Structure formats: structure tokens, C-alpha cells
Amino acid sequence: xxxxxxxxxxxxxxxxxxxxLREVAAQFDRPSLLFSGGKDSIVVAxxxxxxxxxxxxxxxxxxxxxxxxxxxxxxxxxxxxxxxxVQLIVGSVQTLIDRGEVSEEKGFNASRNSIQTPALVGAIExxxxxxxxxxxxxxxxxARAKExxxxxxxxxxxxDPKNQRPELWQLFNGKHQPGEHFRVFPLNNxxxxxxxxxxxxxxxxxxxLYFSHKRKCVRRAGQILAFSEHLNxxxxxxxxxxxxxxxxxxxxxxxxxxxxxxxxxxxxxxxVAVARNTERGGRMDDRRGETxxxxxxxxxxx
Amino acid sequence: xxxxxxRFITAGSVDDGKSTLIGRLLYDSKTIFEDQLESVERASxxxxxxxxxxxxxxxxxxxxxxxxxxxxxxxxxxxxxxxKFIIADAPGHIQYTRNMVTGASTVNLxxxxxxxxxxxxxxxxxxxxxxxxxxxxxxxxxxxxxxxxDWDEACYEQITxxxxxxxxxxxxxxxxxxxxxxxxxxxxVLRSTRMDWYDGPTLLNHLEQVHVAADRNMQDCRFPxxxxxxPQTDTDRDFRGYAGRVAGGVFKVGDEVVALPSGTRSRVASxxxxxxxxxxxxxxxxxxxxxxxxxxxxxxDMLVRPNNQPEEVQEIDARICWLDEQAMRPGMRFTLRxxxxxxxxxxxxxxxxxDINTLHxxxxxxxxxxxxxxxxxxxxxxxxxxxDDYRRNRTTGSFILIxxxxxxxxxxxxxxx
Ligand SMILES: Nc1nc2c(ncn2[C@@H]2O[C@H](COP(=O)(O)OP(=O)(O)O)[C@@H](O)[C@H]2O)c(=O)[nH]1
Numbered sequence: 001x002x003x004x005x006x007x008x009x010x011x012x013x014x015x016x017x018x019x020x021l022r023e024v025a026a027q028f029d030r031p032s033l034l035f036s037g038g039k040d041s042i043v044v045a046x047x048x049x050x051x052x053x054x055x056x057x058x059x060x061x062x063x064x065x066x067x068x069x070x071x072x073x074x075x076x077x078x079x080x081x082x083x084x085x086v087q088l089i090v091g092s093v094q095t096l097i098d099r100g101e102v103s104e105e106k107g108f109n110a111s112r113n114s115i116q117t118p119a120l121v122g123a124i125e126x127x128x129x130x131x132x133x134x135x136x137x138x139x140x141x142x143a144r145a146k147e148x149x150x151x152x153x154x155x156x157x158x159x160d161p162k163n164q165r166p167e168l169w170q171l172f173n174g175k176h177q178p179g180e181h182f183r184v185f186p187l188n189n190x191x192x193x194x195x196x197x198x199x200x201x202x203x204x205x206x207x208x209l210y211f212s213h214k215r216k217c218v219r220r221a222g223q224i225l226a227f228s229e230h231l232n233x234x235x236x237x238x239x240x241x242x243x244x245x246x247x248x249x250x251x252x253x254x255x256x257x258x259x260x261x262x263x264x265x266x267x268x269x270x271x272v273a274v275a276r277n278t279e280r281g282g283r284m285d286d287r288r289g290e291t292x293x294x295x296x297x298x299x300x301x302x
Numbered sequence: 303x304x305x306x307x308x309r310f311i312t313a314g315s316v317d318d319g320k321s322t323l324i325g326r327l328l329y330d331s332k333t334i335f336e337d338q339l340e341s342v343e344r345a346s347x348x349x350x351x352x353x354x355x356x357x358x359x360x361x362x363x364x365x366x367x368x369x370x371x372x373x374x375x376x377x378x379x380x381x382x383x384x385x386k387f388i389i390a391d392a393p394g395h396i397q398y399t400r401n402m403v404t405g406a407s408t409v410n411l412x413x414x415x416x417x418x419x420x421x422x423x424x425x426x427x428x429x430x431x432x433x434x435x436x437x438x439x440x441x442x443x444x445x446x447x448x449x450x451x452d453w454d455e456a457c458y459e460q461i462t463x464x465x466x467x468x469x470x471x472x473x474x475x476x477x478x479x480x481x482x483x484x485x486x487x488x489x490x491v492l493r494s495t496r497m498d499w500y501d502g503p504t505l506l507n508h509l510e511q512v513h514v515a516a517d518r519n520m521q522d523c524r525f526p527x528x529x530x531x532x533p534q535t536d537t538d539r540d541f542r543g544y545a546g547r548v549a550g551g552v553f554k555v556g557d558e559v560v561a562l563p564s565g566t567r568s569r570v571a572s573x574x575x576x577x578x579x580x581x582x583x584x585x586x587x588x589x590x591x592x593x594x595x596x597x598x599x600x601x602x603d604m605l606v607r608p609n610n611q612p613e614e615v616q617e618i619d620a621r622i623c624w625l626d627e628q629a630m631r632p633g634m635r636f637t638l639r640x641x642x643x644x645x646x647x648x649x650x651x652x653x654x655x656x657d658i659n660t661l662h663x664x665x666x667x668x669x670x671x672x673x674x675x676x677x678x679x680x681x682x683x684x685x686x687x688x689x690d691d692y693r694r695n696r697t698t699g700s701f702i703l704i705x706x707x708x709x710x711x712x713x714x715x716x717x718x719x
Contacts, residue, residue: 016586022588026601050575166714168404173702
């Protein structure tokens with residue numbers, strides 16, 4: 001008789017994530033959803049819609065705009081926010097730079113990745129968010145393998161990996177002192193392949209950048225980077241037209257592309273299933289050192 | 303047919319080969335990506351070893367890298383065509399009982415490692431006890447480093463016999479034994495050619511096949527209300543839906559239900575997951591339920607069937623594990639969290655502490671609970687809770703204690719009635 005009640009692993013992951021999202025809405029006064037425009041946060045948005053249907057998603061989306069985003073990401077974001085009828089709050093890195101509150105990295109591998117953190121922390125303080133939902137997964141990177149679903153941050157937004165709150169069963173404890181907040185990760189137990197299979201199953205719309213397209217690119221240190229006005233070329237570097245797609249969408253200057261002919265979600269799933277490199281392997285920001293991610297997380301990175 | 307998800311924990315004392323075993327599972331099931339492998343190869347060379355040290359694959363935070371030990375539960379993922387696996391990689395070091403309790407709370411199965419040369423050690427007892435305390439119904443004892451005992455059957459048999467003798471005192475339905483060498487890969491993913499005397503499955507075969515769906519309680523209908531959905535839009539002005547994760551039993555449209563604690567009765571009018579309506583809902587689905595009548599139900603309440611109700615308890619007979627660095631102070635008050643329900647509570651009596659290595663009871667005049675202590679206690683609540691025995695239902699039978707001043711989770715508890 002138990003056969004009738006078997007769930008696929010995607011059903012189980014979906015149920016778990018919906019539970020986490022509802023728990024956020026129930027436990028916090030000022031929750032928000034950090035929306036990057038990448039596939040993971042699109043999946044979180046999809047799950048949130050399911051979790052609260054037929055009501056609207058009861059929390060605002062927050063986007064930290066580095067000013068170096070793919071234009072497609074921004075267009076997609078605006079469209080989705082309108083369809084879902086949620087409020088969008090944009091934290092602008094450019095504004096912080098203009099005000100002189102942060103300074104930009106210089107040089108060929110310059111990225112605005114590290115200065116996203118002050119923009120995010122600023123948005124959290126300004127709006128008084130006590131919970132920020134993110135799309136990160138434990139399988140992405142070593143330092144994330146120990147993440148909780150409800151991850152506590154002190155008043156400086158720092159994460160203390162040695163002193164995490166124990167998290168038992170599905171009993172999430174979101175209690176905190178004034179000024180502290182939580183990062184919440186409903187996709188913790190998903191892998192990259194799960195995310196793609198779920199996008200396929202649910203027919204979730206994603207930005208065209210995830211599919212193969214012709215684009216002007218630059219090869220650098222074994223990576224393929226999108227050519228753009230924000231990328232400083234070395235004298236020996238030349239741009240070339242390639243057929244590529246992106247596995248993650250971060251900043252234009254650091255997100256590596258892969259050569260691919262996958263034009264449909266099915267074809268992308270097939271490619272991901274046999275991929276031999278991690279998706280973050282394509283990001284220059286993680287390649288700066290074995291513990292790069294851990295260091296950024298402690299400072300309050302996503 | 304696909305088996306869905308299996309969550310398991312790995313436990314063993316330091317150097318039993320846990321990291322190597324996990325690395326081996328990931329590597330032989332082809333879950334390792336090239337860039338990860340390259341970074342492990344680099345690190346292996348730096349350490350001056352020859353060959354690739356698979357244990358480095360699971361090595362996480364910097365502090366651990368410096369100390370060379372795991373200090374927190376880390377989660378790993380791998381998939382085979384048959385199943386998706388989530389490994390809770392729990393630390394072996396004795397002072398980290400709380401991490402094993404944490405990891406064990408969500409898993410279906412425990413893999414316990416024993417070094418073939420050493421046989422059962424104190425920590426084997428401790429880990430098995432925690433597994434049974436946390437209601438894990440399947441244990442696989444991997445007798446590791448068989449290469450170092452010349453693949454000797456007698457040695458393996460002795461260990462299995464010792465374990466059976468010991469585990470008869472515990473409440474674990476399904477115990478298996480597998481002789482392996484994590485280092486060489488024998489009987490992990492690939493069958494060993496050096497232990498013909500063993501004709502059972504490899505570890506991965508067993509993990510792929512073990513049947514855990516039946517461990518869920520499909521008899522006692524329990525629906526803890528997590529969140530009330532009220533759209534307040536023109537089209538759905540009167541909609542009032544109860545969102546939650548089914549904790550037990552099968553709810554069908556038309557079923558009569560009773561709301562606890564109010565005792566009000568109604569019937570299930572509809573069940574849905576997002577836009578999709580469904581005829582029945584069962585664990586662990588997250589659904590929205592509507593009722594035929596306009597009853598007053600809110601977060602923390604529970605919907606059950608009138609003829610099958612949980613026990614109403616004000617004093618819980620509990621086993622707790624103390625998780626906080628600050629010891630439990632006498633007379634301390636807590637916020638007790640049971641599903642979505644919170645009440646004020648206090649520990650009215652520490653009946654005895656349990657020595658988790660010998661399983662002996664320690665009865666004292668004025669017991670103090672320190673981090674990692676496990677004890678049988680009485681927990682007195684300001685108002686009654688609706689609970690099941692933890693062995694019958696892991697969701698409705700468990701709770702946590704939160705210190706209202708520090709707001710930390712200080713204890714995990716299960717009810718045995
Ligand atoms: N000979 C042999 N050595 C092993 C085996 N499994 C692990 N080891 C070694 O035992 C030591 C401890 O292993 P490790 O996986 O780090 O143990 P952990 O502390 O339990 O994670 C390492 O030197 C391993 O290479 C095995 O099956 N045979």
C-alpha cells in the first residue's frame with residue numbers, strides 16, 4: 001500500500017522548500033526575498049508563489065544591482081515582479097560608489113562582487129529586514145555545506161560558522177535580538193541538477209542567457225567571459241564570437257560561460273547531467289583562493 | 303521505479319575512515335567534478351601524500367582544516383539512477399554529541415563505521431544509542447579497513463556478534479553489516495573480489511534499495527497548521543486556507559476533522575499544492591487545506607481525525623539532549639516549540655542522566671545538564687500540548703527548548719510515553 005504514497009525526490013524537495021518559506025512568513029516581522037535574477041532565485045520565487053497561493057507572496061523582493069548586470073537580467077526581473085505583483089526594492093552599488101562610500105577594484109580582474117556586500121547590508125539596515133531569503137544551495141561550495149536553513153547573522157551581518165545554532169527536525173528557531181537577522185536558504189538540499197530538472201518539470205521561464213546564443217566573448221585563464229564595456233582587456237586579449245550559455249548569472253565581469261549548443265531546457269538538463277565542472281568553477285570570484293567563499297560569507301555576503 | 307530521497311548520517315570515531323568513505327561514495331558514483339578533483343589533488347600533494355586523498359573532498363571550513371577535525375554537520379549530495387542521497391556528515395569527536403543529534407534528527411538511516419582492527423569502541427555505543435534515541439530505524443554497520451586484517455572473515459564475524467549483543471538493548475528495527483575498505487573501495491560501490499565469503503550487497507546497493515517510505519506514519523492523521531492564507535483580494539475575498547506540512551496519515555477531501563485545541567469539527571473541503579488541487583494529502587507534502595465551515599483555526603493548532611487523536615499532555619516524559627554551552631540552570635524557564643506551537647515550559651525534574659558510552663543511568667542529588675548531556679526529564683508546560691510518542695511520529699513527538707533571554711536553541715527533546 002505504501003507504493004501509492006511515494007513521492008519523487010523533486011516533490012520532497014519542493015515540499016521542504018515550501019515549508020521553509022511559510023515558516024519565514026510566519027516567524028518574521030520584516031522578511032524579504034533576495035532576488036538576483038539567476039535561476040536559483042527564480043526557482044525560489046516560483047516556490048514562494050506556490051507556497052502562498054492563492055494569496056500574493058507576502059514579502060518584497062530585494063535586488064542588489066551592481067550596475068554590471070546583464071541587461072537581460074534586469075528586464076527579466078522587472079517582468080517577473082510585475083507578474084507576481086510583489087514590491088521590488090533595489091539596492092544600488094553604483095549609488096554607493098558615487099557617494100564615495102565604497103571604492104571600486106581596479107585592474108583586469110576587477111569585479112564589483114565584494115562591494116555588493118555593503119550594498120546588501122545597507123539595504124537590510126535601511127529597511128529593517130529581519131530575514132532575507134536567498135537561493136544558495138549547500139552543494140555549491142565547501143563553506144556552504146554546513147549552512148542551516150535559518151542562518152543567524154549578528155548585528156554586523158556576520159556569519160559565525162563555529163557557533164551556529166543547532167537546527168533539529170524542521171523546528172526552525174528564528175528568534176533574534178534587535179538588529180540581528182537571519183538568512184534563509186529554502187534550496188539548501190537541492191543540487192544544480194535538481195534545480196534544472198525542476199525548471200523543466202514546472203516549465204519555469206528563465207532568462208535567455210541560460211540558453212545557447214552567439215555572443216562576443218573573451219577567453220581568460222581557462223574561462224570564457226562575456227565581452228562588455230565593463231571588462232578591461234589585456235593587450236594580448238581579443239574578443240571572439242562564440243556559441244555559449246551561462247550556468248549562473250552573476251556580474252557580467254566575472255560570470256564564466258560554457259560553449260554549448262543547448263537551446264532548450266531539456267538540452268541544458270542533458271548537458272548539466274554529464275558536466276565535469278562545478279557551476280561556480282566558472283566564477284572568477286571563487287577562484288581567488290580555496291577559502292574565498294568562506295571569507296566573503298563571514299562578512300555578510302549572500 | 304525511482305526510490306525518491308534517502309537521507310543518511312555517517313558516524314564513527316576519529317580516523318575510522320568516515321571522510322574517506324564519503325569521498326569514495328562521491329568519487330565512485332561519479333559525483334566529483336573535475337575542478338573539485340583537481341583541488342583535492344593539489345591539496346594531497348601539498349600534504350606530501352602519494353595518490354589522491356579522498357578524505358580531503360569532504361573537508362570544509364578553515365578552522366577544521368587547521369585542526370584537522372570536523373566540528374559541525376556538513377551536508378553532501380549524490381545521485382545515482384536509482385535515488386538521490388543526502389549525507390549528514392556528523393563529526394566523530396566525542397564532545398560533539400550535539401552535532402550528531404542535529405544530523406540524526408532528519409535522517410532515515412545511519413552508517414556507523416567500525417575499524418576492523420579495533421572492534422567496537424565506546425563511540426560505537428554512543429553513536430548507536432543516539433541513532434536509536436532519535437528514532438532512526440535503519441543502521442548499517444560498516445566494518446572498515448578490512449585490508450588491514452587480511453580480509454579476515456572471523457574478525458568480521460566477531461564484530462557483528464559483538465554489535466548484535468550490544469544493540470539488542472536498543473530500539474532499532476533493521477541492522478545490517480558490511481565489510482569494506484573505504485581506502486581501496488571494496489564493497490563500497492564496487493563488489494570486493496577479496497572477500498568471497500561475504501555475499502550481501504555493497505554499501506551503495508543497500509542504500510539504493512533500503513525501503514524507507516513505510517517508516518512514515520500513514521495511520522494517524524496529523525495536520526499542524528503552519529500559516530493561514532487569506533488573500534483579501536476581490537476574487538478570493540472569503541478564501542481562508544490552512545497551509546502546513548502533513549505530519550501523519552492521509553487526509554482526503556470530505557474527511558471529518560477536528561481542530562485542536564478548540565475541539566471544533568468540520569470537513570475537508572479542498573486540498574491543493576499551489577494551483578493544483580489534489581484528492582488526498584500525506585507526509586511529507588506541503589499543502590493548503592480548506593474546511594467546509596468557517597472555524598477559527600490559527601498557526602500552532604492541529605487538525606486531526608475525531609476518532610484518532612494525539613495525547614493531551616501538560617507534563618512531558620522526555621529524553622533531552624542539552625545543546626548549549628551554558629549549562630541548564632535550575633528553575634530555568636524556556637520557550638518550548640512543538641511544531642508551530644510555542645508554550646512556556648520548565649524542566650520540573652531531571653530523573654536521571656544517561657552515560658551515552660555505557661548507557662548507564664546516572665542518578666544524582668542535584669544533576670546539572672551540560673552541553674552534550676542526555677537525560678530523562680519531566681518538562682512541565684504552561685498549557686497542554688497534543689503529542690504522540692516519538693517512536694510513532696517523529697514530527698508530533700519532538701520539541702526544542704529555546705532560552706528566552708539568549709534566544710538560542712538550548713535543548714532537543716523527544717517524548718516517550
Ligand atoms: N588501510 C586502510 N586505511 C584506511 C581505510 N579507510 C580510511 N583509511 C585511512 O585512515 C585514516 C583516517 O581516515 P579518515 O577518512 O580521515 O577518517 P575520519 O577521521 O573518520 O574521517 C586515513 O589515513 C585513511 O587513509 C581503509 O579502508 N583501509
